[in-house]
Amino acid sequence: MIAEMSHLPIILIAVPILMAALMLFLRSNEGVQKGLNITVSFVMMALSFVLLWQVWNGGIQVYEVGEWGKYGIILVADLLSSGMVVLSSLVSFLALLYSLDYIEGKSLNSSYHSLFNLLVAGLNGTFLTGDIFNMFVFFEILLLSSCALVVANEKGGVTKSSDKMEATFKYLVLNMIGSIVMLIAVASLYATVGTLNMADLSVKISAMSAAGTLPWHIFAIALLFIVVFGNKAAIFPMHYWLPDVHPTAPSPISAMLSGVMIKVGAYGMLRVFFLIFRDALFLFQPIIIFLALATIIIGAVSAVGQKDVKRLLAYSSVSQIGYVFLGIGFGTVHALAAALVFLVNHAIAKSMLFLTSGGIIHHAGTRDMTKMGGMIKTTPVMSVAFLIGAMSIAGLPPMGGFIAKFVLFDAGLLAEYYIPIAIALFFAVFTLFYMFRAWLLMFWGEIRDVEKYGEYSSHKSSYMITIPIITLAALAFIFGIYAEPLIALSQAIAEQLIDPQPYIDAVMTRVVR
Amino acid sequence: MTTIITKTITKVCIPLVILFSISLLLAGHNNPGGGFIGGVMFASVIALMYVVFGLKYVKTFFNPDWAKWFGFGLTLASLTAFAAMFFGHNFFRSAVEFVHLPLFGEIELVSAGLFDIGVYFVVIGSLLFIFKNVGDDNE
Numbered sequence: 001m002i003a004e005m006s007h008l009p010i011i012l013i014a015v016p017i018l019m020a021a022l023m024l025f026l027r028s029n030e031g032v033q034k035g036l037n038i039t040v041s042f043v044m045m046a047l048s049f050v051l052l053w054q055v056w057n058g059g060i061q062v063y064e065v066g067e068w069g070k071y072g073i074i075l076v077a078d079l080l081s082s083g084m085v086v087l088s089s090l091v092s093f094l095a096l097l098y099s100l101d102y103i104e105g106k107s108l109n110s111s112y113h114s115l116f117n118l119l120v121a122g123l124n125g126t127f128l129t130g131d132i133f134n135m136f137v138f139f140e141i142l143l144l145s146s147c148a149l150v151v152a153n154e155k156g157g158v159t160k161s162s163d164k165m166e167a168t169f170k171y172l173v174l175n176m177i178g179s180i181v182m183l184i185a186v187a188s189l190y191a192t193v194g195t196l197n198m199a200d201l202s203v204k205i206s207a208m209s210a211a212g213t214l215p216w217h218i219f220a221i222a223l224l225f226i227v228v229f230g231n232k233a234a235i236f237p238m239h240y241w242l243p244d245v246h247p248t249a250p251s252p253i254s255a256m257l258s259g260v261m262i263k264v265g266a267y268g269m270l271r272v273f274f275l276i277f278r279d280a281l282f283l284f285q286p287i288i289i290f291l292a293l294a295t296i297i298i299g300a301v302s303a304v305g306q307k308d309v310k311r312l313l314a315y316s317s318v319s320q321i322g323y324v325f326l327g328i329g330f331g332t333v334h335a336l337a338a339a340l341v342f343l344v345n346h347a348i349a350k351s352m353l354f355l356t357s358g359g360i361i362h363h364a365g366t367r368d369m370t371k372m373g374g375m376i377k378t379t380p381v382m383s384v385a386f387l388i389g390a391m392s393i394a395g396l397p398p399m400g401g402f403i404a405k406f407v408l409f410d411a412g413l414l415a416e417y418y419i420p421i422a423i424a425l426f427f428a429v430f431t432l433f434y435m436f437r438a439w440l441l442m443f444w445g446e447i448r449d450v451e452k453y454g455e456y457s458s459h460k461s462s463y464m465i466t467i468p469i470i471t472l473a474a475l476a477f478i479f480g481i482y483a484e485p486l487i488a489l490s491q492a493i494a495e496q497l498i499d500p501q502p503y504i505d506a507v508m509t510r511v512v513r
Numbered sequence: 514m515t516t517i518i519t520k521t522i523t524k525v526c527i528p529l530v531i532l533f534s535i536s537l538l539l540a541g542h543n544n545p546g547g548g549f550i551g552g553v554m555f556a557s558v559i560a561l562m563y564v565v566f567g568l569k570y571v572k573t574f575f576n577p578d579w580a581k582w583f584g585f586g587l588t589l590a591s592l593t594a595f596a597a598m599f600f601g602h603n604f605f606r607s608a609v610e611f612v613h614l615p616l617f618g619e620i621e622l623v624s625a626g627l628f629d630i631g632v633y634f635v636v637i638g639s640l641l642f643i644f645k646n647v648g649d650d651n652e
Contacts, residue, residue, distance in 0.1 A: 066603065
């Protein structure tokens, strides 16, 4: 049993790929497809928890694909990777459950399941790989599968196909440019240092730095990586694709994109800057803080004026990922732990909000909030869920978002970054404003009913739609009132990030067959 | 594109190119070549056939579901990689076996070759699936 468990990192990547292939053969058999995919997704979620538990108890796990030692591709599951895998498997399981009812039948059984599995494989691969070029490959898998998923149709057809095409085109082109930049960065890193293994890179760059022979273009490469991960995470100058793509995607995919995909950028930032470029990090901290603040400001100000509910949530995502990067920019143990707490809470709350907005759109038949009103009577579950999400994103006390913002600002004050904290705090008030404005517009006021206006659809939300929303809402609530385990885990992750020696030791002591 | 010259040349090319693509595929695991190159070559000659004879005409006698080829290839490739786990090794570990056959002499059987065959089908399936769907505008 123990021997099988050591294969967990690759199982989490390879089984979704195998499933993607099997789903193509089951296209004619809708029921089997749904049942098999949801079962496998559930098992994957359970296995990801097992992996986190193993890493928590037994230390960093290294898996050599093909047994080539440190010269081949290795997968490394440390606390950060396995924690992110748990987050992504949880959100993807719930999003998949939701999409079984939400996505239109024809889209669903033709390619949705295969692409969704590839997306999961890409996410898990990005988090678990210990090789920088392999990370690039998984980024591509992520990009292409999510691109195709954005086009999938939802029931009711709220979003026009032409809008979807426009958004997908922007997404594809901008992220392809990001991929090219990443390829250039990886190639230059390889040309300079001569290895692609992240632990090996870290050792060699540290040695160069200690000997004073660090070539200047290492800094240029690090800047390229800021562009790459900033593009994935939608940081200020590269944020403009996100508010087009996230709203046009069907809601479960929006939840995946906003909940997990933009966190891939934050993960890459943590991995690359705190492992590979840790000696050059002090130079980039002011840049990251500046970009994070600009992102917070632009996202918050843009979100205030939105009429489209999903567009508002997308701008809110831009603003909130700025807080995560703020924590990364501060760079202390507390700030990193706070950034991770924030990341988890935002992932839970924002994916819940996107799923809820899907239910609301389903009911109202439009994405325009000014055409909705009084829905607290007709969809009480959605209104409570949206309220919990809005409170969590705005950072009101009983919810997880409050704890997240509190520890982040506390860490910033401890590290004596007073002005950035003041700016971030000021724009946190904007969050409160735009989230509650949306809630009031949609749920309070004059009731606009299907009898009177003929606007609301008769499609009732089924259990497939409400169960994921309730689960995520409960999690957002639990992380607010019982936050200690999450904070303890984040603290442990942050300590591992600040001192990467155990990671390097675990990888570099491998013997070649 | 339907001149008699292109048609004749295409007819000659198809078997030659397919055989060459298979030889590239089989050479792939330790010589120049491989599943990807072989697959692209196979896909290109089928694409040439589609262009020269017209998609509608070709469909009357040769109309495989390329998505199935893709699925088969991906299944084969991932199962090959999984197989190593059942022998107590890590994922993707390959195995080599030398076999003596009466007429062919010594033959090298490599599990990486099986993976290459999977790649071959994935490349053929995906390229031709896209090519056929983009070209097929009546549906």
